[in-house]
Amino acid sequence: MPRYTRPALVGLATATAAALCGLPALNANAAEGRPSASKHVLLISIDGMHQSDLDWYIANHPGSTLARLTHTGSEYTNAETSNPSDSDPGGTALMTGGNPRSTGVYYDVEYSHKTDEPGAACTPGRPATGGDVIYDSPDDALANVNDFINPANGTFPSFDENGSVYAQGVDTNPAAIMNLKFDPKTSLNPKTFPVDPKTCKPITPWDYLGDNTIFQVIHNAGLRTAWSDKHEVYASFNGPGSNGQSIDDLFSPEIDSQAVMPNGVPYPQDDDWAHIDAATKQYDGYKVQAVLDEIGGRDHSGKTKVGTPAIFGMNFQTVSVAQKIRSTPTTLIGPDAHGNYTTSAPEAGGYQWVHGKLVPGPVLSSALDYVNAQLGRMVRAIHKDGLAGSTTIIVTAKHGQSPQDPNKLxxxxxxxxxxxxxxxxxxxxxxxxxxxxxxxxxxxxxxxxxxxxxxxxxxxxxxxxxxxxxxxxxxxxxxxxxxxxxxxxxxxxxxxxxxxxxxxxxxxxxxxxxxxxxxxxxxxxxLAEHGGMNTGDRHVLMIVDGPGIPAQVESASVETTQVAPTILSVLGLNPHELTAVKVEHTKVLPGLAGRRWDQ
Known part of the structure; x- marks a missing residue:
């Protein structure tokens, strides 16, 4: 079979082995040669990250958290995203096990001949006129906040989507975003949803899905669920018929809102969180904090003791932004003695040719360092809170990015x-x-x-x-x-x-x-974009590490859709409760099967 077992850590250089051993392995039962059910799965999507990025990073940072996860867990070196490879359907693939053929989701901004336009006049039962299906930041309940620096420049969506944290969306304390709460009745604007011609009612993002989701299956099993993402409209991951309530703790500050430094002053670049890489790191940091709070058994705000979720996680935007932006600052500097912040000088984004090799440039290298450091924080928290023997970590990406070679752009x-x-x-x-x-x-x-x-x-x-x-x-x-x-x-x-x-x-x-x-x-x-079907768009990293997960490198072709049934299997639940698994015959990732329904 196209897999091999990794050598023991003693085969590594002494310094590397010491660094890796500094974080105890999560796969305590791997030596027994069989999977062991976890109580928790931490799912991380490093949006934009290719397998080639992982290879480069480990080669240059052999003592990193990413290196440790690959050496103690299962690494799948030929993983592909959904097709198309945009954030959606890429995100939906992770959560359902399905591609557009069964989920009905082809892109985050799409169209359907089976719906009516949002807000259109409608007579129940007549044929559909066709309409936009845009489940994106325009769906925010509060999506028209004036530019804080120059209102004449136009508007942004609100950081908290629904205006419940910041009055009129005016953000003067971005850390307060941790108090954001999703309400399926008030956080989104149903007037922006496509209309069902049969009922003349707006179709919620979760009801537009053609497949159920891991959050529904896990929630229905009486287990806690949580997720953090870049748009509140990813409440779609609740799944059809859920009333938007199968994710117990959804935390999704709006990435398209205006970027504001920790002291409440807008970034001088006057742009959103996804166009200034220093700001993207700050933005991702709030979701990292949510995950750390959840590891500690609290809700994402850190205020309420609720127990560590069975499924939880987040997406990182930092790498994706670093791949796309031509020039951007990497670092937020401060505060100084007066509480003020500034940014580092802009550097080159994307990839560069160095000594005949295509490698991450300074912004992308910094972004990879940032993500690795945050993963290290999560792994240490898992060990500190005694969860290492019951938690599986899955690291992958909703999408890649293309082209990697700037000369081909x-x-x-x-x-x-x-x-x-x-x-x-x-x-x-x-x-x-x-x-x-x-x-x-x-x-x-x-x-x-x-x-x-x-x-x-x-x-x-x-x-x-x-x-x-x-x-x-x-x-x-x-x-x-x-x-x-x-x-x-x-x-x-x-x-x-x-x-x-x-x-x-x-x-x-x-x-x-x-x-x-x-x-x-x-x-x-x-410099690049995602959504397409070239190698750069679809060939992403895939790592699974946890109790009972074998230390192996698997080179057979796998898809990110296989994450969903794998998560259920790891939690001891039946993957066939996912409709996409039954329709598309999506399998548990190879080498991890072992229960009767995985065969």
Whole structure:
């Protein structure tokens, strides 16, 4: 079989072994050669982190927490995300065990021919008109907070989404975000939800899911659940029919809100938490604190004793931001004697070529150091609180990022292409001037059409393939790309077949395209993006460490969907309680099966 058992730590260099042994192993029962049920699973998504990043980091930091986890647990070196590989459906894949074919979630900003537009007039039972399905920061109950530095610049969503922590969303003490509480009735704005044409009622993000989630199965088993993420709308992970209540402790401060330093002063860069890497670390730090509080048996605020959850965890944004931003400060400096803060000088984001090797640049290297340090804090807390013999840690990523090689980057603006397609269609269809009505094109192509006939889909495919697009390379010099920047296109029935759904499914993109390596549909400000299907988008890290987990390296292909059934199996629950496991036949990660339902 394509796996091998890791050598004992004594085979490592003395200094490395000492560093690794400084954190006792979680897999106390591994020597017995069989899995041992845990009481707790800590799930960590380091968004954007590739397997190649893990390999580089361990090689350069052999005494790191990441190195220890790989040496005492199971490392899966050929793990792939969902396809598409955006934060969603990537996050939903981790929580359900399913891909879009069963979850119905194709992207965090998508469209459906089976719904009506948010807020549309509706007559129950009539055919759907089609509408946007945008489960993202616009769904926040309080999503219009003026720019703190210059209100003329526009608005941000509120850090606390619903305005319950900061009056009118004015954030003067960001640490108070730890008091944020999710309320399924008030934290989100149902007017932004797509409308069900059968009932004329808004469809909540959790009810839009086609599959149940690990949180539902674990909660229904009488166990506590918790999760921390970047948007409150990831309350979708509660799952259908849950009334938004299967995650007992959801903590999701809004990452698209304006970044504010610890003293309440906005970052001088005047941007959100996801565009200043020093701020992203501060932001991730609140979620880290939530996890530490939960390890200690309290709720995320640290105020109420509730017991350590059976399933809990968070996503890190720091690495993803460091991969995408061209130049950004890495460090928040302060406070000084007057309580003031500043940031370090901007440094280069993304990857760099050094001595013929592609390696993380200074911002990304700093981000990896930060994440490793926070993982170390969590592992030490698990040992300090006596949970090492009952806790399994899973570290993976919702998505990767592409391109890694900056020399392959070509940014292309998709707006002019969409406008040209609509204009070309209107010449022979004067009553329909907007053929493409929706779509999100990060480093893939997705078009939803007002006419979703095969003929219309083929028209868009032909135009995209015959069109020569203008773009910019990493140095912002003009370049020309063939086929609109695409390598392959699926249209109409072919797109349905690609996703494994019926043609009349209504949720999948009418036209779906794989980009040429390096293409990103954006202004020439980014270094990379996620969502596509190239190796950089999908080849992510996967580590499992805990009691009964064998120390092994597994090179067989696995998918992040396998995390969900693995979590249930580790907790002694039946993975087949997940509908996606039954529909897609999702397996427990190899080498970890051992109970009757894992076979």
């Amino acid at each position: 070509v940014t292309v603006q998709d707006g002019p292409i969409v406008s040209a397609i609509n204009a070309a269609w209107a010449k022979t269809h004067p009553s329909n001037k907007s053929l493409i009505v929706a779509g999100t094109d990060d480093d893939l192509w997705q078009s939803y059409l007002s006419d979703n006939s095969q003929a219309a889909s083929d028209f868009v495919k032909r135009y995209l393939w015959d069109h020569t697009a203008q773009g910019y390379d990493v140095n912002k010099k003009p370049v020309t790309v063939k086929h609109s920047g695409l390598a392959q296109i699926w249209a109409g029935a072919a797109a349905a077949h690609f996703f494994g759904v019926p043609v009349n499914n209504g949720h999948y993109p009418d036209v779906f395209g794989e980009v040429q390596q390096g293409i990103v549909y954006a202004k020439p400000t980014k």
